[in-house]
Amino acid sequence: MNRMRLIPAALAAAIASAGSAQAADLTLCWAAWDPANALVELSKDFEAQSGIKMNFEFVPWPNFADRMLNELNSGGQLCDLMIGDSQWIGGAAENGWYVMLNDFFDKEGISMNAFVPATVTGYSEWPKNTPNYWSLPAFGDVVGWTYRKDWFERPEIQAAFKEKYGRDLTPPATFAELKDVAEFFQGREIDGKTVYGASIYTERGSEGITMGAMDVLYSYGFKYDNPxxxxxxEGFVNSDGAVAGLEFYKSLYDCCVAPGTSNTYMGEGIDAYKSGQVALHMNFAFTWPGFEVDPNVGGGKTGYLVNPAGPNGEKFAQLGGQGISVVANTDNMDGALAYIKWFAQKDVQDKWWSMGGFSCLRAVVEDPNFAKSQPYAQTFLDSMAIVKDFWAEPSYATLLQASQQRFHDYVVAGNGSAKEALDGLIADWTETFQDEGKL
Amino acid sequence: MTDTPADRIARATPPAIARRVRGLPDRVIAWIFVAPTIFLLLAVNIFPLIWTIRLSFTNFAANKPNAEVKWVGIRNYTRILTDADTWANMQTTAHFLIWTIFFQVLIGFALAWLINRKFKGNDLVTTLIVIPMMLSPAVVGNFWTFLYQPQIGVVNYVVEFLTGIPADSFSMLGPGGWARWSIVIVDTWMWTPFVMLICLAGLRSIPDYIYEAAEVDRASKWRQFWTITVPMALPFLMLAVLFRGIENFRMFDLVVLLTGGGPGDETLLASIDLKREAFEKWRTGYSSAYAIILFVTVFGLASIYVKALNRVKQR
Structure with missing residues (x-):
């Protein structure tokens, strides 16, 4: 065989071997954020054990749903595994984007009872409250609050607060107290710098203001529908309590946020808090490990708060977080299922928590040492016990866009009243459910 | 005798093909050359358009491939045209369109008129002026978000310096009615150089002898401007308006980066609304009807405008 004949043969062999290597690879899709970086590190153990190479496709949060839902919808083969948002589960199940995992769980002895119940309902079940599982709870998350503990402990600040409100400056237990604290800090000079009361969600484009407003509305009596x-x-979305809750959220926006925060979400909140701009900060729990190691707000300067209670003492919080699912279009089903089996193990979940991943495995979070393992661990546990989530219907994106528009128009733009906003929301949502044939 | 490219191609053509082609009429040969382009045009432009028109009469949702697709007649069109939100978005788009074009033409023409006067450093100034239009909209959006930031942004400090209104007491991109004007300012900053370049081409196409004749007739500079400069540069100006009008009707990226359509719906342009309907809410039939309405609007306005442009050119 002469040299000229050898070249194409070698080329064909190289292409064939590359093709087979690619087939064994797995691509995991998720949002681009700190936990994703931790998962890359964690997954190196899986690569070492299985010999399967892991690839990752991370998209920043504001574009995550847009990009990934397009990918799933178009039948793309980019992702073998998807850590998709909790609200996608209805659409993903009904449109056949995810693989139903019941048989796999049964075969491998993975029990959903081993996971925190709220995460199973929120991330895995469709229809809700039925034993049909489309994902394994992967990352527990919930909206909570952080506050500047070091500022709260300063004697001169404590004295000024007591003088103004007649009580001690303590972490707020109710939303009314939270507003007092936010008002107190608004425009105050601390260390020669003007600081502001609170950082809350106001983002218009994706889901920001809905997550923020709902986080307050639940504790004021808002319900999505008649149980x-x-x-x-009618009477649930626009109940008197819900109206009062939305009015409260607007009043918090009007009185106590930093200038220019009319379109802020997780990233902007993190920046505002870390830069020492605000005393109170609403955000998902995933941000907390980052604060602990931050030179400005870490090392004991930050306190963690479960969502405060509403006027009637009710206390709920907006669920975040995601489950890990197998994409139906994958060409490496065995590899994807092997990853989920590996990820469900106790020792992997222990390591996941230690790296900043919020494990949903009860054996991890119910361990007697868990609450003391991190300063925010107990707050995370308490918060996960009171979660509620947005609609997880197949039409969730339409429902979400309606609430984004109604809430932003009232809270930020200042148009109309809270009652009008919520009445309008019912009209929008009713139209969507009529289109879906559910009404 | 030297070979021409045609000779070389003729020699390289296999005799069998050459014989076949030689026997074909010119019209057929012309069709052979044009056919690939026509095929591409049909496949990439015309077919999707016809398909979109078809979808606009259905309840099709692209995220539900297994759902039954129902014929809904003109329901999508009536829903869009009777929806107050759609009209509000159209008004926002019209506000953006009219004011950006107004400022860009005004400033662009003034800059072109100044640049057209020969002075030292003319080329350098022209280069500096056109920099904004060379930047990516993503960069411009983020850059201006910082400039508009009430605490650290330059814009609020300039306003405070000039008016005494505290810089952190208002937000250019937030509530208070400034958001619509803020996006007009950014688009004007970015695209005025484009209008300027077109106007400059128009001004430089006016022959000097016309001005010399006007000087001989003792026409004032003011009269020369209104009777020579403006009429002769008008076709170019109108072309710039056409380009900017079409571009700004589908403006998306800059506004999404600056305001996300907010506060409320204050800066929600029709193009952003359409994108949300099509690719976030997945109401494909509805958004197809929306797209057709926007297409007909742009096509209709552009056709009327092009006729006017041709009339001006013929004068």
């Missing part, structure tokens, strides 16, 4: 009659929203 006895699904999709019957």
């Amino acid at each position: 006895e009659k699904p999709y019957d929203m």
Whole structure:
């Protein structure tokens, strides 16, 4: 065989071997944020054990849903594994984007009872409260609050607060107290710098203001629909309590945020808090490990708060977080299922928590040492016990866009009243459910 | 005798093909050359357009490939045209369109008129002026978000310096009615150089002898401007308006980066609304109807405008 004949043969062999290597690879898709970086590190153990090479496709949060839902919808083969948002589960299940995992769980002895119940309902089940599982709870998350503990402990600040409000400056237990604290810090000079009361969600484009407003509305009595009659929203979405909750959120926005925060979400909140601009900070729990190691707000300067209670003492929090699912279009089903099996193990979940991943495995979070393992661990546990989530219907994106528009228009732009905003929301949501044939 | 490219191609053509082609009429040969382009045009432009028109009469949702697709007649069109939000978005788009074009033409023409006067450093100034239009909209959006930031942004400090209004007491991109004007300012900053370049081409196409004749007739500079400069540069100006009008009707990236359509719906342009309907809410049939309405609007306005442009050119 002469040299000229050898070249194409070698080329063909190289292409064939590259093709087979690619087939064994797995691509995991998720949002681009700190936990994703931790997962890259964690997954090196899986690569070493299985010999399967892991690739990752991370998209920043504001574009995550847009990009990944397009990918799933178009039947793309980019992702073998998807850590998709909790609200996608209805659409993903009904449109056949995810693989139903019941048989796999049964075969491998993975029990959903081993996971925190709220995460199973929120991330895995569709229809809700039925034993149909489309993902393994991967990352527990919930909206909570952080506050500048070091500022709260300063004697001169404590004295000034007591003089103004007649009580001690303590971490707020109710939303009314939270507003007092935010008002107190608004425009105050601390260390020669003007600081502001609170950082809250106001983002218009994706889901920001809905996550923020709902986080307050739940504790004021908001319900998505009649528990006895699904999709019957009148008197639940626009109940007196819900109206008061939305008015409260607007009043918090009007009185106590830093200038220019009319379109802020997780990233902007983190920046505002780390730069010492605000005393109170609403954000998902995933941000907390980053604060602990931050030179400005870490090392004991930050306190962690469960969502405060509403006027009637009710206390709920907005669920975040995601489950890990197998994409139906994957060409490496065995590899993807092997990853989920590996990820469900106790020792992997222990390591996941130690690296900043919020494990949903009960054996991890119910360990007697868990609460003391991190300064925010107990707050995380307490918060996960009171979660509620947005609609997880297949039409969730339409429902979400309606609430984004109604809430932003009232809270930020200052148009109309809270009652009008919520009445309008019922009209929008009713139209969507009618289109879906559910009403 | 030297070979021409045609001779070389003729020699390289296999005799069998050459014989076949030689026997074909010119019209057929012309079609052979044009056919690939026509095919591409049909496949990439015309077919999707026809398909979109078809979808606009259905309830099709691209995220539900297995759902039954129902014929809904003109329901999507009536829903869009009777929806107050759609009209509000159209008004926002019209506000953006009219004011950006107004400022860009005004400033662009003034800059072109100044640049057209020969002075030292003319080329350098022209280069500096066109820099904004060379930047990516993503860069411009982020850059201006910082400039508009009430605490650290330059814009609020300039306003405070000039008016005494505290810099952190208002937000250019937040509530208070400034957001619409803020996006107009950014688009004007970015695209005025483009209008300027087109106007400059127009001004430089006016022959000097016309001005010399006007000087001989003792026409004032003011009269020369209104009777020579403006009429002769008008076709170029109108072309610039056409380009900017079409571009700004589909403006998306800059506004999404600056405001996300907010506060409320204050800067929600029709193009952003359409994108949300199509690719976030997945109401494909509805958004197809929306797209057709926007297409007809742009196409209709552009056709009327092009006719006017041709009339001006013929004068």
